[in-house]
Amino acid sequence: MGDDDTIFFTENLVAILGKYDHNQMYYIGGNSESVEQNVVCSYSMAFGGGGIAISHLLAAELVKILDGCINRYHYLYGSD
Helix, strand or coil: CCCCCCCCCHHHHHHHHCCCCCCCCCEECECCCCHHHHHHCCCCCCECCCCCEECHHHHHHHHHHHHHHHHHCCCCCCCC
């Protein structure tokens, strides 16, 4: 996943993501450049920046709880 200022180098993505087993759950990204966010999230959250990647299996599991998350956290927003 990326946003309006993310540039994807397809060959690099294939080379890196091809090393992961697509039948496993993966959430791949970098730590935040914000020390505060890293402390608050205990380095357990992959931040956007250059984008994140999730495996198909993880996406299939997340979609099961998506509506509940949207309803529960309707007051939150995401931006950079």
